[in-house]
Amino acid sequence: MHTKPPTPTRLLPQQTRVIHASAGMRLRVVSGRVWLTQPHVAQDLFLGPGSVVDLLQDWIVVGADAEPAGTRPELYSEYVLTPLVAPAPGWFQRLRKSRIANRVRSGVSVIW
Known part of the structure; x- marks a missing residue:
């Protein structure tokens, strides 16, 4: 399978x-250059091209610096977000089957 x-x-x-x-x-x-403000972290991060950081919480503010680093200011800053772990194919079906099996064993009615 080819992913874009x-x-x-x-x-x-x-x-x-x-x-x-x-x-x-x-x-x-x-x-460009971006900055990150994370909840419960005292110091902001300033990141340039090629920088990578793993994020593990909600409510993180990412912003473009007022003047991106470099001799020629960029018109914009860009970043890419990717999941840390890609879900395995068919994960939802396996989860659903395991929950149904657990509920049937416990005598709980199943509604999906």
């Missing part, structure tokens, strides 16, 4: 977004 690479997310200077990554996401900076 993820499309980068573009941010204009000083633009921000909120990332929910409690399931685990990897952020890779493609161009």
Whole structure:
């Protein structure tokens, strides 16, 4: 199976977004410079092209720096988010079957 690479997310200077990554996401900076503010982390991270960070919580703010690093300012900053672990094919069907089997054994009615 051939998978298409993820499309980068573009941010204009000083633009921000909120990332929910409690399931685990990897952020890779493609161009420009971005900063991350994470809950319960005292210091922000400033990341340039090629930088990678693994995210494991919700409510992370990612923003484009006002003036991206480099001699020629970029028009935007870009980053790519990918899951830390890709689900195995058929994971939902296996989960559903195991839950049904557990409920049948326990005498609980199954509604899906």
